[in-house]
Amino acid sequence: MRWRPILLAPLLAALLTLLWAAQPASAHEVRPAFLEIDQTGPAAYSVTWKQPTMGDVGIHLVPHLSNGWLERPPSDQYAAAGFLIKTWKIAGAGPAPLDGQTVRIEGLEDTITDVFVRLNLSNSQKLDTVIRPEAPSLKIGFVDGSAMSAAGFVLLGIQHILTGPDHLLFVLGLLLLVRDRWMLLKTVSAFTLAHSLTLAAASFGLISLPLPLLNALIALSILFLAPEILRAQQGGTSLTIRQPWIVAFAFGLLHGMGFASGLTSLGLTGTALLTPLVLFNVGVEIGQLAFIALVLGMRRSFRLMAIGWPKPVALGPTYAIGILGAMWAFQYGVLLFGPGA
């Protein structure tokens, strides 16, 4: 029992770090900004920048593109409800003017705002991604999918799942719900099957959802798990607790569409997409299994050490799942239904 307060020290330290790190965030704007670049002709592009405003005050966010396009005065600029919108029309661009360029959002690191970046090129290459305050710049890498090695696709899959806290939190939630090995196997298999199906369908363009809506739904799927875990821990029961694989399958369908955004930037279509898709999926499964192994390994270790966590700490993961799920759901919900939507 003596060690318990000591055990809390690193947690407290971690919390203080995060608070300290987040402290310069003066603008508590949760609505995201958008940067969309479309190719409108062989050498013509249009860039749209849409950022949230609070009252008359624009939050200090300035997009930069390392090829200098956004340093010119915008061709059009106007304020809509709660948003400031700027557009640039670029003509006479050289070949592949965006390849290897860097997008940087000045001032983003002082906010908690996300920036959705969407690129649509005429050769069907797409980029659909989010820039976050922790890393306020993005290198546009149109990897030529046909020139990528098999290992490259697998690595892309691994990286994609390990950088997606939303997917990992959902998997963590499932692990907290599952009681025995047989159910673990069923649940993980159901999640894998479901997200593989929609990953394939979305990559071939058979189904699609707008990114904000998809993210909102994924956030809701995470939020959904938290009360169920709590109920299970308090001895209650529900369909989700008895048969977690059903939830894993149903929400796995959503998460698979999220995974697809990792592949669309490669500009592959038709049969050329088949092998990369399989390899990418293998990478996602490797990353997912590594994460599951880590969580189960930690759990085994804590059991062996006979750690009796104080109640607030034991509830920590569940509350993290709930709070983050709620925060993301709110953030994307505002985006979908709030002012300026």
Add this chain to the structure above:
Amino acid sequence: MSRTRLHPAALLALTISAALPAPALAHIVNGEAVGFVSGFLHPVSGWDHIIAMVAVGLWGAQLGRPAIWVLPVTFPLVMSVGGFLGLIGLRVPGGEIAIALSGLCLGAAVALSWRPPLAIAAVLVGLFGLFHGYAHGVELPPGQNALLYSLGFVLATGMLHATGVAIGLVHRWPWGRWALRAAGVAIGCGGAVFLWSALA
């Protein structure tokens, strides 16, 4: 100590297989991988070292507990003390002779299935270990990642011991005891050849 002098020895074919990868890899692998690889290859690049390390494992297996675990735990440490002394510039004459002698003595001990008290065996093996480590220590090249080099080096040595101990497990069968003693004879002969070339 020069490696080239060992190559004409009777084990030429095997020596080539052990020595060849070293220069080839040194060119292929860039950066700090070189440190680990060259450290790993160092203990296995000379047959005088290899047979002595394997003999330590064999002897340990013959002696049984507690030698079978005292040796693998303490030997890397003793050897690194020798390496440390070599690195900081201590100069000991006759290192090469001692190493060749170690092959001969350890081989003989295995061949005769000699069972001295643990203290004597430990001192003997420790002394030889010091010289082996020392020989590696004075040869360590600068300009590599020191930690990775050391790790590779220790790992290779440990695996040579493990090989010896694993082979030595045949000790539990009667035929295995004779096979071990035969191996001891072979190692002793190898040691004698190296001793000859060291003295010549």
Add this chain to the structure above:
Amino acid sequence: MRRRFTATAMAIAALLAPGLAQAHLVVTGMGPIYDGVTHFALSPEDSLPVVALAFYAGLRGPGSSRLLLAVLPSAWFVGGLLACLSGVALPPTALPLATAVVFLAMGGLLASDLTLSTPYHAVAAIAVGLVRGAADLGGAPAEAGSLLDLAGMCVAAFALFALAVSVTLPLKRFWMIVAARVAGSWVAAAGLLLAGWILRFGAKVQ
């Protein structure tokens, strides 16, 4: 025994093979916390003493393991914080030499399987954490990114310690305990060679 040897060898090889430990600031493109985790995972300077200490704690029992699980990452954090905020430049050989001593001490502790009272275990963990935390964050700018980096390293130290403890904690069979001690002897030997190297070739290591 050979299987454990081989397994350890493969684990170490796998640890060393991919990244080969750039001295500082691994950039994964996944944000600073992941960078810290990756840096830790790719640096045998960081991971091996933690594994050795965890193996030792596991052999001592659950009580010591629990204590060190809390103490080690905390000390790591404090060491990193001090190095980062103070900006004091140590002589260039001091930190590598301290690392060599840490290897020697942790490996020696595990190899000898020494019976010490629990406070001494904590002292060992504090020493490892302070030295390696300071080494990891030495010269890093005092800003949020560095601290998140450090937080990632502490999380990785926590996780690796927990996982490594669970390897030796349930060990009952004699030869498996010996295998763990052999691993400690290797870590100590590497530390001693490293120390000799630094004394001979000076600061150009790490």
